Amino acid sequence: MTTTAEVPIAESPSGGGVPLIELKGVGKSYGNIIALKDINLRVGAGQVTGVLGDNGAGKSTLIKIIAGLHKQTEGELLVDGTAMEFESPKDALANGISTVYQDLAVVSLMPVWRNFFLGQELRKKGFLKSLDINAMRATTISELHKMGIDLPDVDAPIGSLSGGQRQCVAIARAVFFGARVLILDEPTAALGVKQSGMVLRYITAAKEQGFGVIFITHNPHHAHMVGDHFVLLNRGRQKLDCSYDEISLEHLTQQMAGGDELEALSHELARK
Incomplete structure (x- = not known):
């Protein structure tokens, strides 16, 4: 395993040496409060980079910088x-970077196809420019099938779908509208085992199609199942930066749980 300063410049799994997205020494401060400091991160085509961290680790700030919501105060x-x-x-969207947030920003009572095109509706030619419902329905079905998502009815309210299905629809939507890099904000956080498995399969499918994926999570098991590279944040600092081959699930879980701090606490609380 390498430390942050010693991470080698590796080629992406697609064979190219230039990553789709790269952060070099990125930091973000809000006045005297340092939210992020010296973050280095690379995302290649056909690669999943897992960004792990507990609440308050700086994951949300990192998302906002890459998604164009906030500017970094240092770094590139x-x-x-x-x-x-x-x-x-x-x-960010113009450069192929799309973020799927945990709340998904869907309208629960609207049908699946309507949510798929929400804010970017197709319209018919002519004076009235009415919505082209047939085209949007057909496109939604086609794009979902490309991602291996088979919904029985795209006219059903999206709120009637399971959490995993809604996440997968959001991923397919981002891909359709030109994403090359998908930032997934805790996509399995509120899901059960079966639904989480569904989302993880679609993350793998996106990777296999050549997309770069930034998988934000606090679950090391999920990260290790699909990730090629892992970055661990702790109080805004980069604590770990390693590839899949450099770390086991057990070690990743230990680092996520606090590593040495957790072991010290275990000894402190042990019964005599």
Whole structure:
């Protein structure tokens, strides 16, 4: 395992040496409060980078920087090897970076196809420019099938779907609208074992299709199942940076749980 400063410049699984997204020494401060400090992260095509951390570790701040909601106060954000400064989430989207947030931002009572095109509806040509419902329904079905998602009825309210199905629809939507990098914010946090498995399968499917995935999670088991590289945040600092081959699930879980601190606590609380 390598420390943050010693991480080698590895080629992405797709064979290219230039990552889709790279952070170099990125930090974010809010006045005197340091939310992130010296974060280094790489996401290649066909690669899942798991970003782990407990509540308050800095995961949300990291998402906001990559998604264009906030600007970093130090360091560089590179897209395809070129330093960028996003002015808004639209800039991130224009560069193929799409974020699927935990709350999904769906309208529960609207049908699946309507949510798929929410805010980017297709309209018919002509004076009235009415919604092209047939085209949107057909496109939704087609795009979901491409991701291996088979819904019985895209006219059903999206609120009637399981949590895993809603996550998968959101992923397929992001892919359709031009994403090359998917940022998934705790997609399995509120799901059971079966539904989590569904989401993890679609994360793997996205990786196999050549997308770069940033998988934000506090679950080391889920991260280790699909991840190629792991970054662990702790109070805004990068505590761990290693590849799948460099760390076992047991060690990743131990580091996530606090490592030496947890062992010391165990000894302290042990019955005499």
